[in-house]
Amino acid sequence: MSTDPNCIFCKIVAGQIPSRKVYEDDELLVFHDIAPWAPVHLLVIPKQHIATMYDTGPQHAALLGRMTALAPRLMRDLGVANGFRIVVNTGPDGGQEVQHVHMHVMGGPRPWSKG
Ligand code: AMP
Ligand code: ZN
Numbered sequence: 001m002s003t004d005p006n007c008i009f010c011k012i013v014a015g016q017i018p019s020r021k022v023y024e025d026d027e028l029l030v031f032h033d034i035a036p037w038a039p040v041h042l043l044v045i046p047k048q049h050i051a052t053m054y055d056t057g058p059q060h061a062a063l064l065g066r067m068t069a070l071a072p073r074l075m076r077d078l079g080v081a082n083g084f085r086i087v088v089n090t091g092p093d094g095g096q097e098v099q100h101v102h103m104h105v106m107g108g109p110r111p112w113s114k115g
Contacts, residue, residue, distance in 0.1 A: 004049045009100035013047045023074055027063060030074060039108025040080050044070055050101045053090040071105045080107035 003010045011017040012031065019031035022042060033041040044067045050056060056064065068086070075084045084107030089096040106112065 001048045002050075004051075004100070007049055007098075007100050009043075009045050009098055009102065010049050013045070022078070023070065028067060028070065030070065033104065036106075037104075037114040038085075038106035038112040040075065040078050040084075040106065042071075042074060042078075042105040044103040044105060046101060051099045052096060053088060053101060056101065067103050071103070075105065075107050082109070083107060 003014070008017060012019045013029055019029075021029065021031045023030035027047055028044060029047055030042050030044045033043050046063055046067070050060070071084065071086055075081075084105055087104040087106070088102070089104070
């Protein structure tokens with residue numbers, strides 16, 4: 001599995017940096033965002049290091065599908081029953097700050113700090 005020793009999310013996968021985990025399997029990890037925009041703000045990441053969505057292709061369709069399919073299940077488990085947003089920031093113009101693919105899943109009662 002590809003990892004980047006300088007990547008903060010790879011360090012979270014390796015347990016070198018703590019996180020508030022909500023879900024984990026062989027391929028995926030989900031944890032709470034450290035600076036939430038909404039009452040519930042999760043980050044869904046692949047355990048393998050993939051820098052951006054530009055680095056994904058048809059071979060990642062199943063992985064990306066599993067990431068997406070987790071969102072409603074986890075939000076429901078966390079009591080978010082009135083709606084949520086999924087955001088994947090990609091590249092400089094997309095506002096991506098951490099160069100490891102991650103899906104923001106945000107929900108809970110409004111107002112939210114962003115969006
Ligand atoms: P983006 O701008 O899409 O790259 O988002 C990166 C997100 O990662 C931001 O919402 C940060 O708050 C979040 N983040 C950065 N470091 C950590 C960390 N150690 N634990 C949890 N979330 C983090
Ligand atoms: Zn990484």
